[in-house]
Amino acid sequence: MLFAAGLGTRFKPWTDLHPKALALINGRSLLQRNVVYLQQYGIRKLIVNVHHFADQVLAAIRENHGWGSEITISDERDELLETGGGLKKAAWYFAQDPFVVMNVDILTDLDLGAMMDNHRRHGPLATLAVTGRKTSRYFLFDEQDRLCGWRNVKTGEEKRAGDRAGLREKAFSGIHIIDPQIFNLIGRVGKFSIVDVYLELASSMIIRGFDHTGSKLIDVGKPDSVGEAEKLFL
Numbered sequence: 001m002l003f004a005a006g007l008g009t010r011f012k013p014w015t016d017l018h019p020k021a022l023a024l025i026n027g028r029s030l031l032q033r034n035v036v037y038l039q040q041y042g043i044r045k046l047i048v049n050v051h052h053f054a055d056q057v058l059a060a061i062r063e064n065h066g067w068g069s070e071i072t073i074s075d076e077r078d079e080l081l082e083t084g085g086g087l088k089k090a091a092w093y094f095a096q097d098p099f100v101v102m103n104v105d106i107l108t109d110l111d112l113g114a115m116m117d118n119h120r121r122h123g124p125l126a127t128l129a130v131t132g133r134k135t136s137r138y139f140l141f142d143e144q145d146r147l148c149g150w151r152n153v154k155t156g157e158e159k160r161a162g163d164r165a166g167l168r169e170k171a172f173s174g175i176h177i178i179d180p181q182i183f184n185l186i187g188r189v190g191k192f193s194i195v196d197v198y199l200e201l202a203s204s205m206i207i208r209g210f211d212h213t214g215s216k217l218i219d220v221g222k223p224d225s226v227g228e229a230e231k232l233f234l
Contacts, residue, residue, distance in 0.1 A: 001090055002034055003083055004104040005051035005076045010222050011105075019053040021104045022060055023220065025229045030104050030220060031060065033233065035067045041112045043100060047093045049074040049086045084186070084194040091183040101194075103174035107233050109216040110175065119177040124206040125185075126198065127177040130170035131213040138169035139209065147207040150199055161202035170209050173217055 008020030140149035149160040
C-alpha cells in the first residue's frame with residue numbers, strides 16, 4: 001500500500017493545485033518512482049489511497065497504465081483518515097500474507113528484499129524500517145530491536161510500552177511490513193495514526209525495527225527537499 005492521500009501542507013505552493021504524490025523528481029513523480037521501486041522486489045499489485053486532488057492521481061495512474069503495476073484505489077475523498085484509518089479502510093484488499101506499506105513521499109534504495117527476509121525470519125506483527133539519523137521524533141527499541149516506545153525530543157513527550165531501560169532511539173523511515181492479523185487487533189475507528197496503534201500493541205505484540213542506516217533515504221516533505229532528492233535519485 002502506498003499512502004498518497006495527504007494534504008501535503010508543507011509542500012505548498014505545489015499542493016495548492018496538485019497532489020503531493022505527483023510532485024516531480026527529475027521528471028518522474030513520487031508515485032511513479034515508488035511504484036517502480038516496489039516492482040524491483042516483485043510487488044506489482046498495489047492499493048493507493050487518495051483524497052487531495054484525487055482525480056489527478058486517478059488520471060495519472062490511468063494514463064500510464066499503472067506504470068506496469070495493477071493499482072487499486074482506496075477512495076478517501078469523503079474523509080481523510082490518516083495512516084491508521086487509511087490502512088484499516090483498505091483491510092479488505094489484503095490476503096493472509098504480510099504486506100508492505102510506505103509513504104509515497106519517501107524515496108529510498110533500502111534493500112526491501114532483505115527487510116522482507118528479516119520479517120519472515122522473526123515473524124513479528126510488524127517490521128518498521130528505521131535508521132540512526134537525527135530527527136525530532138524517535139521510536140524506542142530494546143537490544144532485541146523490539147519496539148518499546150516513542151519520544152519527541154523537542155517537546156519531551158514520551159510514550160512507553162513497558163518499563164524497559166536503556167532503549168535506543170531510531171528514526172522511522174515511513175516503510176512497514178505488516179502481518180494482516182493486525183486488523184483483528186485495531187480497536188480504533190475513523191481517523192487515527194498507525195503509530196498510535198503500534199504503541200498500544202507493543203506491550204503485548206512483537207513489533208520490530210529493521211535498521212537500514214547507510215541506505216539512501218529522503219522524505220520529500222518540503223519544496224526545498226526536491227533539489228536534494230534530485231541529487232540522490234536521478
